[in-house]
Amino acid sequence: MLKRTLPLAITFIVGILMVLDYFVKIPSLNTSAASIRGWMPLVTSFAVITGTLNLVAVHSDRIRHRRPGWYNSAALFLFLAVTVIIGLSKGTTAPLYRFLYDKILIPCGSTMAGMTAFFIASASYRAFRATNADSTLLLISAALVMLGRVPIGEFVSNEMPSVAQWIMDVPNMAGQRVFLVCSGIGFMSQCLRIIVGLNRAHLSGNE
Amino acid sequence: MEVLERIKSINPRIIYVLILVVIAIPLIKPFGLPMMVMQPSKDFYDVVESLKPGARVMISWDYGAGSDVELDPIAKSLLIHLVKKGAKIYATSSIPDGPMFAERSLKVLESLNQQYGSDYVNLGFFAGGESGIAAWAENFESVFRTDWRKTPAAQIPMMEGIKSAKDFDLIVTLNTGPGGYGTPDVWVRQIYVAKNVPLAMGVTAIMGPQTMPYLQSHQIAGLLVGLRSAAEYEALLRAPGIATAQMDAQSAAHTVILILIILGNLGHLADKKHRRKTSK
Numbered sequence: 001m002l003k004r005t006l007p008l009a010i011t012f013i014v015g016i017l018m019v020l021d022y023f024v025k026i027p028s029l030n031t032s033a034a035s036i037r038g039w040m041p042l043v044t045s046f047a048v049i050t051g052t053l054n055l056v057a058v059h060s061d062r063i064r065h066r067r068p069g070w071y072n073s074a075a076l077f078l079f080l081a082v083t084v085i086i087g088l089s090k091g092t093t094a095p096l097y098r099f100l101y102d103k104i105l106i107p108c109g110s111t112m113a114g115m116t117a118f119f120i121a122s123a124s125y126r127a128f129r130a131t132n133a134d135s136t137l138l139l140i141s142a143a144l145v146m147l148g149r150v151p152i153g154e155f156v157s158n159e160m161p162s163v164a165q166w167i168m169d170v171p172n173m174a175g176q177r178v179f180l181v182c183s184g185i186g187f188m189s190q191c192l193r194i195i196v197g198l199n200r201a202h203l204s205g206n207e
Numbered sequence: 208m209e210v211l212e213r214i215k216s217i218n219p220r221i222i223y224v225l226i227l228v229v230i231a232i233p234l235i236k237p238f239g240l241p242m243m244v245m246q247p248s249k250d251f252y253d254v255v256e257s258l259k260p261g262a263r264v265m266i267s268w269d270y271g272a273g274s275d276v277e278l279d280p281i282a283k284s285l286l287i288h289l290v291k292k293g294a295k296i297y298a299t300s301s302i303p304d305g306p307m308f309a310e311r312s313l314k315v316l317e318s319l320n321q322q323y324g325s326d327y328v329n330l331g332f333f334a335g336g337e338s339g340i341a342a343w344a345e346n347f348e349s350v351f352r353t354d355w356r357k358t359p360a361a362q363i364p365m366m367e368g369i370k371s372a373k374d375f376d377l378i379v380t381l382n383t384g385p386g387g388y389g390t391p392d393v394w395v396r397q398i399y400v401a402k403n404v405p406l407a408m409g410v411t412a413i414m415g416p417q418t419m420p421y422l423q424s425h426q427i428a429g430l431l432v433g434l435r436s437a438a439e440y441e442a443l444l445r446a447p448g449i450a451t452a453q454m455d456a457q458s459a460a461h462t463v464i465l466i467l468i469i470l471g472n473l474g475h476l477a478d479k480k481h482r483r484k485t486s487k
Contacts, residue, residue: 022401038349040338048303048334092306093356101272101307109272117460121226122219125467129475139472143465149412149435151240152458161243168419176420180392 008197015195055080141167215474222467229463233455240455247422248439251429254377254407255285260293262376263369267394268298268305268312270383274411275308278381280437280450281409282312285379288444290319295365296327297375299351301339301389306331306355325364331355336388340397344372344404372402377428379407384414391418399426409436 014036020026021033059073086097130136147153148164193199258264266285270278289296296316298309309329316327330351333339343350347369353359360366368374380394391408399406405428410418412433422430431440434457437450 034342034345034349037338037342037345041333041335041342041350044335044338091357098307098310101304102311105304106272106275106311110276113273113276117230118223118226121460121464121467122222124464125217125222125471128468128471130472131475139468143468146461146465150458150461151242151454152462154243155240158243161245165245168416169423172416173420173423176416180417180420 004200004203007203008200012195012197015191019195052080141171213474214470215478217467217470225463226460229459230456233459234452237452238455238458240458242438242442242451242454244439244442245436247430247432248436248443250422251407251431251436252288252440252443254405254429255288255292255294258289258292258294258376262292262294263297263365263374264289264294265297265299265372265375265378266309267378267380267382267389268300268309269302269380269389270308270411271302271304274383275311276453277411277433277437278383278409279308279312280434280448280453281431281440282309282381283315283448284437284440284444284446284450285409285431286312286315287319287446288440290316290321290326291444294376296321297365297369298327298329300332301336303332310355324358328363328365329355337393337397340389340393341401344397344402347371347374372398372404375404377405377407379409381409382414382418383411384417391421395421395426 017029017033018036021030055076059076061067062073063070063077083097083100086094086100090096128139128142130139144160145164145167147156148160148162148167153160153164190199194202266282268278268282286296296313298306298313300306300309306329313327313329321327331354333343333350335342339350348360351360351366354363372378378394378398380389380391382389382391382394384390391410391414394406394408398404406426407429408418408421408427409431410433412435415430415432418427418430418432421427431437434450434453438454441448441451
């Protein structure tokens with residue numbers, strides 16, 4: 001009862017309350033919904049703690065069993081400890097804490113993002129092939145957008161940016177709208193299933 | 208024919224070196240290629256231009272280290288423009304790393320003689336993603352009781368009179384998309400749809416196609432996409448910066464990638480012809 005029925009009842013009541021709050025203006029109902037929304041940031045803050053505990057469990061297991069790349073996990077623990085210690089002792093606005101971001105995290109993150117350019121170049125050369133009508137159409141569209149989005153495209157033709165913009169605004173937009181509307185309907189149906197208790201994966205990990 | 212067959216199997220290391228060289232040269236010595244300003248950037252510029260002095264603008268730094276290269280130039284250009292318009296700037300973030308990136312971008316305000324607390328403030332990270340946005344959009348104090356430096360909101364002069372999202376003249380999210388806590392669709396739902404507050408976005412180039420429908424449906428007032436838009440915004444402000452310099456590098460990289468695609472396809476065609484001949 002406490003393990004399944006109570007959480008399902010709470011989900012149903014809170015779910016219905018939040019849906020009604022959006023459409024109906026009743027002061028007591030709107031105040032209750034606002035209070036629940038105020039709790040949410042607090043509740044979700046605990047995700048940082050559970051996430052960290054999970055990270056520690058996964059990586060300590062890798063180190064214990066000397067799995068391939070275990071030293072990366074050791075490096076993770078070292079930097080996790082350094083970040084937490086500096087953050088807790090000096091505060092997140094301290095120059096030393098900012099140093100970790102400005103001189104370590106940001107250069108590493110930018111390097112990781114920048115490296116994709118090399119892989120994209122190599123992958124485009126090997127995989128972007130005009131093997132049939134569909135792939136040829138994709139290839140031509142991609143080439144026009146690639147040229148139109150950089151100044152060299154204007155060097156080739158003044159119309160290139162407008163052509164690229166048209167591809168983005170018309171054919172791309174049509175596809176994106178279909179995706180947005182379909183995912184929106186799917187999202188609504190999933191929410192309804194959770195509210196009425198048909199989807200119980202969040203309770204036990206099983207349907 | 209043999210040459211065409213060979214070009215379909217260029218060593219990836221040669222491609223990596225080629226890309227490195229063509230990106231490095233324009234970064235060291237920019238070509239200064241002229242660039243047209245597209246309509247979405249002009250529209251975003253006009254939205255900021257229409258703000259009255261003292262307008263309250265919230266900007267959310269919803270990105271991490273991987274997107275800093277693309278979104279920081281957008282943030283800096285936007286901040287310079289907002290200062291020119293005399294707007295009050297409220298920085299926040301829906302991801303834990305965000306306030307650090309906000310601090311980096313906000314440094315530009317110090318050089319423009321802006322005072323912390325009266326001209327701009329960093330409110331830090333708010334937890335909860337969509338729920339968090341919905342919470343402060345309804346009741347600002349329920350989420351933002353202190354700023355990022357732990358100063359109580361009541362002691363910050365520019366926080367006076369801020370009760371909900373409706374007290375802002377414009378809200379901007381600089382967004383990295385999936386993986387973030389407050390994705391573009393979440394902002395549209397909770398800020399534009401639920402509160403009818405003008406919303407604008409700066410997103411990474413990869414997020415452009417997904418966010419454009421919101422611009423066409425006028426659910427967002429402006430949209431800047433990646434480095435190109437940042438460079439266009441710098442052109443509109445007549446203040447060429449890092450984005451303008453990086454566009455030359457992007458031009459060179461795109462050209463090389465296109466040449467490689469053409470070579471790959473020529474090699475593929477040659478291989479096809481060769482196979483047909485041998486099968487006969």
